[in-house]
Amino acid sequence: MLDFSIMADAFPNLLKGAGMTGRLSILILLLGMMLAVPLAYARNAQSIWLHGPASIYILVIRGIPSLLQVFIVYYGLGQFSFVRNSALWPIFRDPFWCVIIALGLNSAAYTAEIIAGALRQVPKGLVEAAQALGLSWFQTQRKVTIPLAVRAALPAYENEVILTIKATSLASTITLLDLTGAARLEVSNTFAPYEVFLTAGAIYFCITTSLSWLLRRFEVRLSAGHRNEERRVKEFQPVLPGIPDH
Amino acid sequence: MESCSSEGGTVVMSAVTKRFGSFAALKGIGLSVDRGEKIVICGPSGSGKSTLIRCINRIEKHDGGSIVVEGCLLDHRLTNIDKVRREVGMVFQSFNLFPHMTVLENCMLAPMLVRGLKAAEAEDVAISYLRRVRIADQAAKYPSQLSGGQQQRVAIARAMCMKPKIMLLDEPTSALDPEMVKEVLNTMIELAGDGMTMICVTHEMGFARQVADRVIFMDEGAIVEEGAPEQFFRQPKTQRARDFLSQVLH
Numbered sequence: 001m002l003d004f005s006i007m008a009d010a011f012p013n014l015l016k017g018a019g020m021t022g023r024l025s026i027l028i029l030l031l032g033m034m035l036a037v038p039l040a041y042a043r044n045a046q047s048i049w050l051h052g053p054a055s056i057y058i059l060v061i062r063g064i065p066s067l068l069q070v071f072i073v074y075y076g077l078g079q080f081s082f083v084r085n086s087a088l089w090p091i092f093r094d095p096f097w098c099v100i101i102a103l104g105l106n107s108a109a110y111t112a113e114i115i116a117g118a119l120r121q122v123p124k125g126l127v128e129a130a131q132a133l134g135l136s137w138f139q140t141q142r143k144v145t146i147p148l149a150v151r152a153a154l155p156a157y158e159n160e161v162i163l164t165i166k167a168t169s170l171a172s173t174i175t176l177l178d179l180t181g182a183a184r185l186e187v188s189n190t191f192a193p194y195e196v197f198l199t200a201g202a203i204y205f206c207i208t209t210s211l212s213w214l215l216r217r218f219e220v221r222l223s224a225g226h227r228n229e230e231r232r233v234k235e236f237q238p239v240l241p242g243i244p245d246h
Numbered sequence: 247m248e249s250c251s252s253e254g255g256t257v258v259m260s261a262v263t264k265r266f267g268s269f270a271a272l273k274g275i276g277l278s279v280d281r282g283e284k285i286v287i288c289g290p291s292g293s294g295k296s297t298l299i300r301c302i303n304r305i306e307k308h309d310g311g312s313i314v315v316e317g318c319l320l321d322h323r324l325t326n327i328d329k330v331r332r333e334v335g336m337v338f339q340s341f342n343l344f345p346h347m348t349v350l351e352n353c354m355l356a357p358m359l360v361r362g363l364k365a366a367e368a369e370d371v372a373i374s375y376l377r378r379v380r381i382a383d384q385a386a387k388y389p390s391q392l393s394g395g396q397q398q399r400v401a402i403a404r405a406m407c408m409k410p411k412i413m414l415l416d417e418p419t420s421a422l423d424p425e426m427v428k429e430v431l432n433t434m435i436e437l438a439g440d441g442m443t444m445i446c447v448t449h450e451m452g453f454a455r456q457v458a459d460r461v462i463f464m465d466e467g468a469i470v471e472e473g474a475p476e477q478f479f480r481q482p483k484t485q486r487a488r489d490f491l492s493q494v495l496h
Contacts, residue, residue: 128305129342129401133356133408134331143355147346222346 017182024168032107040115061109074098099171118153250318261311273467286454289464335405339417343389350385375403395426415446
């Protein structure tokens with residue numbers, strides 16, 4: 001059966017790995033979001049010069065396995081002398097940044113698709129109402145379109161966050177000691193794959209479920225009020241002229 | 247070149263055309279509205295009524311002809327569009343209240359962002375208009391917590407908070423349950439008493455009789471007939487208007 005002492009011994013090193021997994025996930029999601037917002041607007045744009053390239057980018061990224069994207073950035077780019085000679089070489093030489101770039105670009109495509117869909121869901125009439133009130137395009141985006149799109153996008157984005165966290169395990173294939181990498185190292189030291197991998201799995205599970213729970217709470221808080229289930233419609237409310245409200 | 251002048255009527259449209267693909271929605275509209283005038287536009291569905299009033303604040307772009315609102319020529323110039331939208335309020339058939347804001351926030355948004363009022367000033371303005379439409383006690387609620395009639399009254403208050411010179415109403419009672427039509431009509435009648443210029447697309451002929459200075463009857467993208475309400479209802483000149491009236495009045 002399970003050897004709990006091996007699990008306990010491995011735990012500190014695995015936690016260190018989990019720290020790396022957390023750092024990777026946060027940076028990947030940040031990069032992904034930064035690229036996804038302009039990409040989503042481009043995807044929804046009328047002009048073919050905007051939505052064409054954005055659509056192709058999303059299509060290509062979605063059609064290639066993430067592991068291959070990590071390999072292309074880490075092993076592939078170093079092949080070109082102009083990359084090796086550029087100021088960015090310290091970044092492309094470092095597996096940490098390579099994973100962030102590869103998975104960040106990957107997450108950007110999926111996140112852009114989610115945001116673009118959420119932006120399209122905002123009723124046209126609300127945008128017209130904002131325009132009719134004299135709001136500029138930016139004001140309309142900031143006050144009406146984006147707040148509503150965020151609410152619409154959250155459930156799908158929660159899923160993207162979890163997929164990204166799990167995808168960071170690919171970092172272990174290019175020498176990084178993330179949670180999966182640390183687990184593999186522990187296994188090679190202890191020859192107890194069952195205990196160590198199970199413990200690593202439990203840690204992944206705790207991270208993803210607690211994050212998912214947090215995002216759900218956030219979602220509920222955001223949609224308080226306007227997604228009120230019990231619509232309190234007053235049945236009878238006579239209009240009495242001359243009686244002021246209090 | 248001066249982009250806006252203060253001459254002529256409040257709204258002057260001449261030879262305005264608008265197409266949606268191969269469908270001609272407006273076929274050469276000529277319409278001049280005086281300051282303070284109340285106009286009711288009616289006609290069968292698809293006759294171009296909504297398109298016409300949506301062109302007045304350029305929610306819809308017209309293809310041909312010219313539209314001058316408060317002395318500003320409506321064309322591609324963004325400054326003119328901004329000026330016009332600041333003076334023109336609009337009430338929609340489907341209310342279009344912002345669902346993520348409370349009633350009060352809905353009313354404060356544009357005065358703060360567009361007119362530059364401070365929050366306290368905007369709140370005073372909002373509360374005073376919410377009082378006028380008798381819904382100030384619901385100010386902290388979200389639109390989804392209100393009935394359709396209440397939502398439309400909030401929408402009217404929201405438009406009023408910008409203190410517009412012209413109010414456009416696009417079938418404001420068509421999406422309401424029958425028992426709520428009256429409260430909204432009463433609000434609109436009160437609004438008309440303020441001396442604001444009003445252009446209202448509606449099938450509420452009672453409202454037209456009571457409030458309108460002029461009734462405009464449209465069909466197939468053109469103004470077919472116009473006149474004082476009494477004259478229009480009693481003796482419509484065209485067969486098309488007679489057919490339409492016999493359908494909406496009975």
